[in-house]
Amino acid sequence: MHRIIKAVALAAILATPAKAAETIKLLVPFAAGGPTDLFARIIAPDLGKELGGTVIVENRGGAGGTIGTAAATREKADGHTLLLTTSALVLSAGTMASVPYDPQKDIEPVYLLGEVQTMIAVRPSLGVNDLKGLVEKAKGTKLNYGSTGSGGTMHLGAELLAKSAKVAMEQIAYRGAAPALTDLIAGSVDLVNADVPILRQYVKDGRLKGLVIFDTKRSTLLPEIPSATEAGMPDLMLTNWYGVLIPKGASPAQKQKIAEAIAKVVKQPQIAAKLADNGLTDPQDTAAFKARLDADFARWLPWLKANGIRAE
Amino acid sequence: MELFDNLALGFSTAFTLTNLFYCLIGTILGTAVGVLPGLGPLATIAMLLPTTFALPPVTSLIMLSGIYYGAQYGGSTTAILVNLPGESSSIVTALDGYAMARNGEAGKALATAALGSFFAGCAATLLLALFAPPLAVVALTFGPAEYFSLMVLGLVASVVLANGSVLKAVGMILLGLLLGLIGLDVNSGIPRFTFGMPQLYDGVNFVVVAMGVFGLGEIVHNLEQGEARSIISRKIGGLMPTRADLKRIVAPVLRGTFLGSALGILPGGGAMLASFAAYALEKKVSPNRAQFGKGAIEGVAAPEAANNAGAQTSFVPMLTLGIPSNPVMALMVGAMVIQGIQPGPAVLTEQPALFWGIVASMWIGNVFLVLLNLPLIGLWARMIMVPYYYLFPTILVFCAIGVFSLSNSSFDILLMVGFGLFGYLCAKLGMEPAPMLLGFIIGPMMEEYLRRALLLSRSDPMVFLQRPISATMLALAALLLVLVLLPSLQKKRAEAFQE
Numbered sequence: 009m010h011r012i013i014k015a016v017a018l019a020a021i022l023a024t025p026a027k028a029a030e031t032i033k034l035l036v037p038f039a040a041g042g043p044t045d046l047f048a049r050i051i052a053p054d055l056g057k058e059l060g061g062t063v064i065v066e067n068r069g070g071a072g073g074t075i076g077t078a079a080a081t082r083e084k085a086d087g088h089t090l091l092l093t094t095s096a097l098v099l100s101a102g103t104m105a106s107v108p109y110d111p112q113k114d115i116e117p118v119y120l121l122g123e124v125q126t127m128i129a130v131r132p133s134l135g136v137n138d139l140k141g142l143v144e145k146a147k148g149t150k151l152n153y154g155s156t157g158s159g160g161t162m163h164l165g166a167e168l169l170a171k172s173a174k175v176a177m178e179q180i181a182y183r184g185a186a187p188a189l190t191d192l193i194a195g196s197v198d199l200v201n202a203d204v205p206i207l208r209q210y211v212k213d214g215r216l217k218g219l220v221i222f223d224t225k226r227s228t229l230l231p232e233i234p235s236a237t238e239a240g241m242p243d244l245m246l247t248n249w250y251g252v253l254i255p256k257g258a259s260p261a262q263k264q265k266i267a268e269a270i271a272k273v274v275k276q277p278q279i280a281a282k283l284a285d286n287g288l289t290d291p292q293d294t295a296a297f298k299a300r301l302d303a304d305f306a307r308w309l310p311w312l313k314a315n316g317i318r319a320e
Numbered sequence: 321m322e323l324f325d326n327l328a329l330g331f332s333t334a335f336t337l338t339n340l341f342y343c344l345i346g347t348i349l350g351t352a353v354g355v356l357p358g359l360g361p362l363a364t365i366a367m368l369l370p371t372t373f374a375l376p377p378v379t380s381l382i383m384l385s386g387i388y389y390g391a392q393y394g395g396s397t398t399a400i401l402v403n404l405p406g407e408s409s410s411i412v413t414a415l416d417g418y419a420m421a422r423n424g425e426a427g428k429a430l431a432t433a434a435l436g437s438f439f440a441g442c443a444a445t446l447l448l449a450l451f452a453p454p455l456a457v458v459a460l461t462f463g464p465a466e467y468f469s470l471m472v473l474g475l476v477a478s479v480v481l482a483n484g485s486v487l488k489a490v491g492m493i494l495l496g497l498l499l500g501l502i503g504l505d506v507n508s509g510i511p512r513f514t515f516g517m518p519q520l521y522d523g524v525n526f527v528v529v530a531m532g533v534f535g536l537g538e539i540v541h542n543l544e545q546g547e548a549r550s551i552i553s554r555k556i557g558g559l560m561p562t563r564a565d566l567k568r569i570v571a572p573v574l575r576g577t578f579l580g581s582a583l584g585i586l587p588g589g590g591a592m593l594a595s596f597a598a599y600a601l602e603k604k605v606s607p608n609r610a611q612f613g614k615g616a617i618e619g620v621a622a623p624e625a626a627n628n629a630g631a632q633t634s635f636v637p638m639l640t641l642g643i644p645s646n647p648v649m650a651l652m653v654g655a656m657v658i659q660g661i662q663p664g665p666a667v668l669t670e671q672p673a674l675f676w677g678i679v680a681s682m683w684i685g686n687v688f689l690v691l692l693n694l695p696l697i698g699l700w701a702r703m704i705m706v707p708y709y710y711l712f713p714t715i716l717v718f719c720a721i722g723v724f725s726l727s728n729s730s731f732d733i734l735l736m737v738g739f740g741l742f743g744y745l746c747a748k749l750g751m752e753p754a755p756m757l758l759g760f761i762i763g764p765m766m767e768e769y770l771r772r773a774l775l776l777s778r779s780d781p782m783v784f785l786q787r788p789i790s791a792t793m794l795a796l797a798a799l800l801l802v803l804v805l806l807p808s809l810q811k812k813r814a815e816a817f818q819e
Contacts, residue, residue, distance in 0.1 A: 039727065040366035041651045046658075049370040069727050071504075071521035078518075103509060108518070152776060158509030180775055181506040183768070186650050190643045194460040196776060209642055209662035282373070282658065 030061035033083075034252075035091045037076025039069035043203075043286065047121060047250055048092045050282055051273050058269035072100045072159065074107045081114040085257035087266060091115060095161065095248045098304045102312035103159030112305055115253045119267040120297035121274055122288040123247040125223045126165050127233060129207045129216040130199040131192055139220045139239040142199070146175040151198040154188030157181045159317065162188065165201025165222060165246045171315060172243055192216065203248060204229050205287035222246040229287055249304075250288060251297055267294050327449065330676030334684055339379050343681050346383035347688045350390020355398055359722055360407060360527070361391040365651050369658075377659035378674050382681040384655055385635070388648050389441060389682065392591065392631045393689050396433040396624055397700060401426060402715055404535040408526055409591040409627035411757050412599045414534060416612060416619030423615045427559030427701035432569060432617055433624040434693040435561070440577040440625035441686040444632035447581050449679050452640050452668075459585050459637045459645070464773035465783050469793035470586075471766035474593055475759065476797045477600040479804050486804060489755045492746075496759025499524060506768060507775075519731040527726060529760060531719045532736040533753040537743020539712045559697055561617070569621035572602050576622035580629030585637065586645065591630030596758060598626035632682060639667060639675055 034052055038044045048065045056063040068076035073096040083089035101111045109115070128142070134151075136142045145151065155162040163179060170177045180197050182188040185206055191197050193215050200207075204227045211218040211230055218233040222244045226235050236244035252270055254263060273279060274291045283289075292300070333339065353364045365384050372380030395407035400417035413433065420429035447455075462470075479489050502513045503523030514520040561569070579601065580594040602622045603612050612619050637643045642663030644650035656663045661671060668675050703711075723732045746753050777783035785791045 040363050041369075041647065041654070045366060046369065046654060050373075053370070066728060068729070069522070070729070071518040075518055075521075075727075075729070105511075157504070157506045178775060179507070180772055182772075183506060184647075184650070186644050186653075190460075191463070193641075193643070194463065196463050205657070209657075209664050212662065213664050213666055215664075285658070285660065 031088070032056065032059060032061050032063045033089045034063050034065050035076055035080045035089060036065060036067050037069065037073035037080070037091065037093055037096075038067065040067045043124075044092060044094055044250060046286065047283065047288065050279060051121070051270065054273040054276065054279065055269060058272055059266070072096055072104065074100050074104060077111070077115065078108045080253070081109040081255055083255050085255040085262075087254070087258065087262050089255060090118070090266065091253045091255075092121075092250065093253065094250050095304065097253075098301070098308050099159055099161070099164065099312075101305070102309045103317060112301075114256050116256050116258065116263070117297040117301050118252045118254050118263050118294055119270040120249055120251040120290075120292040120300060121270070122283060122291050123249045124287040125204045125221050125227050126161060126201055126246045126248065127204050127207060127221045127227070127230070128165070128169065128199060128201050128219045129192070129211060130219060131195050131197075132214065132217050133195055134198050134217075136219070137217070139234075139236075139241060142219055143173040143175065146170075146173060146177060150176060150178055152178045152180050152196075154192050154197045154200045155179050155181050156183070156185055156188065159312075161246060161248055162200060162202055164312075164317070166199070167315065167317065168222070168244055168246060169201065169241075172241055189216075201246070203287060205285075208287075220244065227287075228284070228289065249300065263294055323449065326672065326676045327680065329673055330449075330678075330680030333378055333673045333677030334382065334680040338376075339382055339677070339681065340684065342375070342379050342383040343386050343685050344688055346386020347390040347685050347692065350387040350392075351394040351689065351692055353387065354391035354394020354396075354407065356394075356718060356722060359725055361388045362648050362651065363725065364391075365648060365655075369651065369655060372655060373658060377656070377661055378677045380655060380659065381652065381674070381678055382685075384652060385678060385682065386685045386688075388652075389628065389631045389685065390689055392628045393434065393437050393693055395627075396437070396620075397430065400429045400433065400620070401700060401703060402535070402711070403538040404715065404719070405530050407627075408530070408761060409595045409623075409630070411530065411534075411592075411754055412596045412623040413620055413627075415599070415754055416614075416616050418538075419613065419615035420617070420620065425615065427697050428561050428565065428617070429620050430697045430700055431560050431694065432565070432620045434690055434697070436569065436573045436576065436621040436625040437628040438686055438690045439573055440580060440629040441632055441689075442683060443577045444581045444584070444629035445679060445682040445686070448633060448636060448682075449676075452636050455585050455633070455636050455640075459641070459643070461789070462586055463787070464769045464776060465787050465790045466793070467586075468766060468769035468773055469784060469790040469797070470593075471762050471769060473793045473797040473800070474597065474762050475766070476800045476804070477597060479755065479801075488751050492751055492753070492756040493759035496756035496761075497763035499529065499756075500760045500763035501767070507771060517731075519729060523764070524735065524760075525723075525726055525732065526757075526761060528723055528732050528736045529739050530757060531723060532739025533743035533746065533757070535715060535719050536736065536740025537745075537747055537753070539715060540740065540744040541747040542708065543712065559701060565617055568608070568617055572598075572606070572618040572622035573625040575601060575605075576625030577629045580626035581633045583626075584630030584633035584645075591627045591634065591646075592761060594626040594630040595623035598622040635678070635682075638663065639678070640665060642667075 034048050036045050036048045045067060052063040052065050068079050073093055077093060080089060080091040097111050101107055130136060136145050153166040166177060185202055188200055192200055208229050210216040218230055220239045221227050221233050221235045223235055224237045236242055353359050353361055365387055391407060395410040396413045398404040399410040399414035400421050403414050403418040405411045405414050417429045479486060502520055504511050504521045511521060576598040579598045583594040584591055599619060599622055602618045606618050608616055634645045634649060637645045638649040638652055644653050653663050720733055723736050726732055743753060773783055784794060
């Protein structure tokens with residue numbers, strides 16, 4: 009028994025890292041395998057090199073990202089915990105009955121990895137060729153759109169269109185984007201608003217028809233689809249951002265150090281190409297990310313309230 | 321013969337030293353992941369995805385597929401030895417597999433599972449090679465109405481799973497349905513039965529329930545019986561099935577393979593549904609009906625064949641349409657996109673070496689898996705000889721690690737303990753947990769499809785009867801229900817006459 013205790017103690021001593029300062033936890037508030045997790049795993053190895061340590065990706069999925077985000081807000085702002093999250097940070101604050109943190113105060117932006125554009129795609133058998141045609145069609149018959157449930161971007165994107173065009177559409181909710189797209193291709197639903205990268209292949213081979221990109225500029229992945237501005241409905245704006253944040257209280261110098269390290273990583277040609285291939289473009293520094301966040305909160309919280317999209 | 325040309329291309333792709341090596345790595349990892357409860361192929365593939373960036377596309381997909389179908393082999397190991405289903409598709413294997421292990425036939429059960437899996441894996445791969453493109457279209461003819469009817473049929477069939485009273489089985493199914501409703505409602509985003517706990521917003525994870533009810537419940541139950549269990553485990557029968565055993569399992573394996581191949585193509589819980597459909601079918605048609613639940617070898621062979629065939633054919637919609645039929649396949653699509661390949665109908669024509677290389681690697685992988693698993697059987701079976709006071713703490717630790725690894729949440733561990741107590745209670749009351757778990761898995765899906773079908777038909781319930789596939793399945797379900805209830809109805813009539 010004594011020998012066992014000694015062995016355990018020795019193992020514990022050996023297992024203690026020389027300097028705990030060298031592991032950095034990159035919290036992803038979504039399950040492993042999703043796009044957010046993928047981006048985290050793409051940047052983690054090189055980010056560790058840049059910061060002189062090891063970056064470990066930790067998934068804390070659940071409740072639309074709020075569980076992982078809450079866990080991040082409870083950590084120290086010493087640079088050993090970072091959070092990689094998405095626009096869900098803003099949307100969950102507007103759609104959930106309550107979140108256990110203040111998304112505008114308890115967590116601070118460090119670096120915006122980039123944005124993924126969203127677009128409207130319809131089933132070809134619907135027989136519409138452009139946004140105008142779709143709006144006409146929607147005025148005649150009540151169309152069905154696929155979504156990943158209330159408060160997700162697929163829901164908001166379609167509702168943005170419905171409210172702008174002053175038509176009513178029926179939400180058909182799915183557990184994830186993949187089954188929603190399956191039903192769209194099979195013709196059970198009429199349209200979706202979804203991220204460009206997941207729609208790209210279907211639009212390219214003609215199984216779906218892309219109508220409009222929800223942005224001021226076209227997509228590099230599908231350059232032939234017009235932007236919302238060109239299509240004459242400039243208020244159709246919805247991009248998903250992916251960014252790294254830190255618990256509140258970190259010093260500006262520390263934030264700058266981390267932001268510079270991430271900037272270096274995402275601008276490496278190989279990594280930039282991988283991110284771009286998944287539709288993630290336009291990385292931005294701390295100040296620009298902060299401005300973007302503030303604009304998002306100012307835009308979405310009132311909009312969600314005004315349109316009654318809130319789980320009670 | 322175009323098929324032979326294609327297969328020749330596939331084998332020449334898969335038979336390079338690199339690809340063989342990664343196929344072996346994938347199958348070894350898959351087996352390990354399947355054996356370790358809680359750590360599923362989904363999490364493993366997600367973690368390994370970045371390591372595949374540097375590999376050629378074919379090689380990385382060969383390895384990732386190996387992990388997936390390898391896990392189907394491994395999942396049955398713990399189900400048989402310690403009543404811990406590693407994957408949702410091995411719940412059914414635990415029913416008779418664990419009973420066999422308790423009868424001292426652990427080796428035989430493991431060998432049966434491995435051989436059944438091997439045959440089914442090979443046969444389903446052949447189907448994949450022969451009919452992939454036309455089969456893919458079948459998956460698209462299934463709309464929400466058809467799925468709903470399929471789930472109804474599945475639920476009715478799960479009553480047949482019960483070995484005891486029908487009433488108790490129905491009660492357990494309904495309990496499972498209710499547990500399945502916990503979480504945010506998909507349509508409205510309103511939390512149901514969450515008691516204000518955000519940890520319950522996404523519902524209860526299946527692994528938590530399965531490990532608690534099966535694994536922990538079994539441990540408590542065993543400890544209560546004291547020495548009785550260790551006497552059972554002292555005798556180990558023959559490790560390999562006898563000639564007579566092999567004769568008994570031929571038909572169940574064939575039927576399981578067929579069912580698994582058919583259901584695996586459909587998006588949703590293909591492999592899982594297939595395994596219990598196969599079991600329910602065997603229980604109805606097998607000449608050894610009375611043995612089921614007490615260690616019938618058919619009860620291991622059929623579901624194991626079904627879940628492996630299902631795992632293999634679930635590649636059909638992914639490879640030919642670019643449509644993932646389950647979360648693992650969705651990750652595969654992600655892996656392809658990262659490699660610069662757009663999954664879809666074009667893969668077959670533009671990347672024939674990729675498609676046929678993966679198909680060929682599945683055969684090779686299945687051979688690897690049998691070679692890996694058969695020698696291990698002796699080792700696994702001896703594991704039962706380990707005194708229980710060493711074994712059960714080990715199982716507990718692995719369960720805790722497995723559950724914690726799901727989403728790094730200690731809440732899940734507490735939940736598992738709660739389900740463990742519940743499982744013990746079930747054992748005491750003679751309530752079988754298997755129907756409950758099936759209700760738990762099917763319930764939420766059924767609700768989802770029902771509401772979706774009604775939303776799309778603008779609340780016209782006739783949609784379920786107007787669509788031929790859906791109507792056929794509902795008719796089958798009604799027929800089954802009559803068959804199940806007939807004996808008890810007759811009993812009632814007899815009682816009435818006596819009075």
